[in-house]
Amino acid sequence: MEVIESIDQMQQSAELLRSAGNTIALVPTMGFLHPGHLELMRVGSKHADRLIISIFVNPTQFGPGEDFEEYPRDTPGDLEKARKAGADVAFMPRAEEMYKDMHQTKVMVEKLPKRLCGLSRPGHFDGVTTVVAKLFNITKPHLAVFGQKDYQQLAVISRMVMDLNMDIQIVGVPTVREADGLAMSSRNKYLSEAERASALCLKESLDTAQALVEAGEPDTAVIERRIKALILGYPFTDIDYIALCDPITLDPASTIQEETLLALAVRVGKTRLIDNCLLRRD
Ligand code: PAF
Numbered sequence: 001m002e003v004i005e006s007i008d009q010m011q012q013s014a015e016l017l018r019s020a021g022n023t024i025a026l027v028p029t030m031g032f033l034h035p036g037h038l039e040l041m042r043v044g045s046k047h048a049d050r051l052i053i054s055i056f057v058n059p060t061q062f063g064p065g066e067d068f069e070e071y072p073r074d075t076p077g078d079l080e081k082a083r084k085a086g087a088d089v090a091f092m093p094r095a096e097e098m099y100k101d102m103h104q105t106k107v108m109v110e111k112l113p114k115r116l117c118g119l120s121r122p123g124h125f126d127g128v129t130t131v132v133a134k135l136f137n138i139t140k141p142h143l144a145v146f147g148q149k150d151y152q153q154l155a156v157i158s159r160m161v162m163d164l165n166m167d168i169q170i171v172g173v174p175t176v177r178e179a180d181g182l183a184m185s186s187r188n189k190y191l192s193e194a195e196r197a198s199a200l201c202l203k204e205s206l207d208t209a210q211a212l213v214e215a216g217e218p219d220t221a222v223i224e225r226r227i228k229a230l231i232l233g234y235p236f237t238d239i240d241y242i243a244l245c246d247p248i249t250l251d252p253a254s255t256i257q258e259e260t261l262l263a264l265a266v267r268v269g270k271t272r273l274i275d276n277c278l279l280r281r282d
Helices: 007-019 035-047 075-084 124-139 151-163 186-190 193-198 201-214 220-232
Strands: 002-004 024-029 050-055 089-091 143-147 169-173 237-245 259-268 271-280
Touching (some): 007 024, 007 089, 007 124, 024 035, 024 124, 035 050, 035 075, 035 143, 050 124, 089 124, 124 151, 143 151, 151 169, 186 271, 201 220, 201 237, 201 271, 220 237, 220 259
Antiparallel strands (some): 237 259
8 A cells, every 4th residue: 555645646646547547436534544434445445446545634624622633643553454444545645735835725515514513613514625625636536435424524525526517426335333333433532431321322312213203203393302302311411413304405304204314413521423314204
């Protein structure tokens, strides 16, 4: 596996791979790789001849007071895992090169980022779309793979790709979970043992909501009240949002549709966790 830090060198390597007739899959990550990332890589490898992963803790998607400084990092461990997972290239740019010379361009999707996580993380998705657009221009992929755990991120990136006619296929991969249901996330590392037990309230909420829908409950307000009580019944929890909404527009839904997105953001101690599922009527 080649490790590339320079943007020029990455663009040249990607061009060489393309001109030799290879298709390229990109898995963009912020490192501290876990089995969820490895699943993205497995899917990427399956769909393309060459797999590039990027490891970059992108400063522009963290707000003031968020965990940019503390975000867990493990470069040697990540490179080992990426190598074992069959990545051909690990692209690890430096922030000074990604945002050099008074960088002043942003890629912004207009409406979707104003929903859900965007309400408590203003500017977050502008940071995501900007860095992802840059990574696309640097690594020149035919397809890029993202986890469905970050449902809104996947929706925003898909919108950007569609609106800007980027010739890149976006592939979404189902959430990988621990044996007890907790969605894998680099941020799980922040949880104490007692908080880790409380973090199970997210998956339990998704399961409870699905059971209510299957039992015929049509009213999203009823489901929201049940989930709220369930989450707040666990210690250390604080709800950022419980959203039942249209899976495409992310507009709030008052009644359960054929498919309704349930998305949650819950603080467990100081750690903000997200999870989601598509509620299906039958
Ligand atoms: O999902 C992530 O890890 C990040 O938001 C991404 C897509 C790598 C952009 O920095």
